[in-house]
Amino acid sequence: MIREGQRATECTVLLRGFAYRQKILSDGDRQIISIHIPSEFIDLQNGILGTADHNVQSLNHSEVAAIPRAALMDLADRRPAVRLAMWIDTLIDSSIFREWVVNVGRRDSRARIAHLLCELALRLERTGVGRDGTFDFPLTQEQLADATGLTAVHTNRTLQSLRRDNLIQLSNGILRVLDWEKLREVGDFDELYLHQQI
């Protein structure tokens, strides 16, 4: 959808499906930097900064709305409320990155994955996708690994351990959270950083 180094001419909002942002290292390894669910801006920052510093890919069949950069800037100039909302959107984005730094920097594999699952489940719930602790979750284990800084093999084993403890159920692209409280605890999850309290 967007390639690193590319000049931004428009901004896109994800309407349906999942998307993710990633960076590729010189040795071919990759790190997934964020995962996006419907209704989220996926490259607002590129629109403002001008040059993309990372790639954006769609995860499954997805649908986006592209807004010309100029139109967006014009809107921002004329509507203070919209402008502030967009700024806040990018700031929450930023807050999530900070938490991800913590996640990959200081948590062990179980906590990393539990934390990521908590975050996504909560965000999905908040946007009304999925309910009763059941969500679409189209990430492969390899993608999950690249998002948590682990290998696919170890991600597999860690997921098994979370399943064994009856914290989650994950198969066929469907995630079911069986024990919210425990999962939160394992993932050291505190949602303050999502800045979602209304």
Next chain:
Amino acid sequence: MIREGQRATECTVLLRGFAYRQKILSDGDRQIISIHIPSEFIDLQNGILGTADHNVQSLNHSEVAAIPRAALMDLADRRPAVRLAMWIDTLIDSSIFREWVVNVGRRDSRARIAHLLCELALRLERTGVGRDGTFDFPLTQEQLADATGLTAVHTNRTLQSLRRDNLIQLSNGILRVLDWEKLREVGDFDELYLHQQI
């Protein structure tokens, strides 16, 4: 300087000295999320979001300017250029976080530290602090460790390995980059993400 959960009433700009932002995990571990040098905003995002989601600490004796949140917002409303500049400032912040996710997520200890040193050296150079590859660098090895997701012990050994290869010199709070190109290569460093090209 700022404590997690605290309501923001003012924004601060760092005038002298270093500062850093950190998050403390429930088990007491900590992750340093960013390091700030003079002339940078250290909590603009808190000013806009309202609640701090992390702590900010000063590293050495430092000096800051505190701007009342209301005054800043007022300025933003009346001066489009300033407003955009502030937005861009927070976006570059965000871009740096993304790179840090990659750094702690997918690079080994040598690369992590080399990358961090490259980033800071470049930022210091750009703001005119230090020259000839020589910079103030007041981080202790423990803080360096918390910024790279390593332990202090391993950070020590890794620094020794970088010194042994004549890439850097680091002691008494002074960093000297001896071989820019090699250090860049070891750290897999590409400055695009700093968005500093003028």
Next chain:
DNA sequence: CGTTAATTTGAGACCATTCAATTTCGGTGG
């Protein structure tokens, strides 16, 4: 100088990786 913080060193343990092989799953064509 004395005291505490910071750095350095050593050895052993462990979490996560690597490499390779096997099994399961989802989709496709005959």
Next chain:
DNA sequence: CCACCGAAATTGAATGGTCTCAAATTAACG
């Protein structure tokens, strides 16, 4: 509907990078 295929998930065993714990050395500072 079954056979087939590639992708994804799973398993095993060995390796290795980083951690842990503890002690020694050096630097910083009043």
